[in-house]
Amino acid sequence: MNNARNPLIAGNWQMYKGGLQGVELAGALVGIAREVPNVDLVIAPPFTVLAACAHEVEGSSIAIAAQNFYPKNEGAFTGEVSAPMLKDSGCTWVIVGHSERRQYFGETDATVAERVQAAIAAGLEPIVCVGETLAERESGQTLAVVNRQVSAFINLLTHHAVIAYEPVWAIGTGKTAGPNEAEEVHAAIRAQLDKHRSGLGTTTRILYGGSVKADNAAALLACPNVDGALVGGASLDANTFGAIARAAQTLA
Numbered sequence: 001m002n003n004a005r006n007p008l009i010a011g012n013w014q015m016y017k018g019g020l021q022g023v024e025l026a027g028a029l030v031g032i033a034r035e036v037p038n039v040d041l042v043i044a045p046p047f048t049v050l051a052a053c054a055h056e057v058e059g060s061s062i063a064i065a066a067q068n069f070y071p072k073n074e075g076a077f078t079g080e081v082s083a084p085m086l087k088d089s090g091c092t093w094v095i096v097g098h099s100e101r102r103q104y105f106g107e108t109d110a111t112v113a114e115r116v117q118a119a120i121a122a123g124l125e126p127i128v129c130v131g132e133t134l135a136e137r138e139s140g141q142t143l144a145v146v147n148r149q150v151s152a153f154i155n156l157l158t159h160h161a162v163i164a165y166e167p168v169w170a171i172g173t174g175k176t177a178g179p180n181e182a183e184e185v186h187a188a189i190r191a192q193l194d195k196h197r198s199g200l201g202t203t204t205r206i207l208y209g210g211s212v213k214a215d216n217a218a219a220l221l222a223c224p225n226v227d228g229a230l231v232g233g234a235s236l237d238a239n240t241f242g243a244i245a246r247a248a249q250t251l252a
């Protein structure tokens, strides 16, 4: 981490905790938020409990993110949810381009860019995800793939943007990029941002995601270009998410 940027720990609940359990988890995190005053905490519950979780954490420093949205304000788009609807539900953030969206729901660099633009236009802060597959890593294409993914939305970024580097092979697999592997990609993204627009790299927070747990968080967060974590499985439990947040507070 680097003192120039506030650490950010975000919990992506994926398709878990969509009922009362989710609201209880949000409530359990309020106490943890008080212990980590120098860490920005974001949770991304499923759509069904966004408003209830927002209500539960009201008055705390925890912010609410959605995991996806449809980039039109309203209309005949059965089953979809818009950015203004997310705002009405209490969201201030939204995850965009998660690898599961790219892999299972046909999202491309182009649709990711569309969502980044629509999120910013609606006043939501996007957490934009990038990352290579195992095959891409093994064939030496990691930096080229991530560079291409970032290029798709780099023009749209504001100076308080958040990018999450999540190697696809590390998500939910228990395999984490080692601190050196993560740092190499984070540094490359930051250099790309700075090359694009002077200062953009200094202000953009780059989170690492992919099997971040209580026992590996500190080593990853200690990397100078890792500004926080996007946590999946370990964010579903207040104790483990709390331990990751505390690791960030210790380094902040």
Ligand code: 13P
Residues within 6 Å of the ligand: 012, 098, 166, 170, 171, 172, 173, 174, 209, 210, 211, 212, 230, 231, 232, 233, 234
């Ligand atoms: P895991 O932490 O379960 O690997 O999930 C990472 C992730 O996809 C967060 O968005």
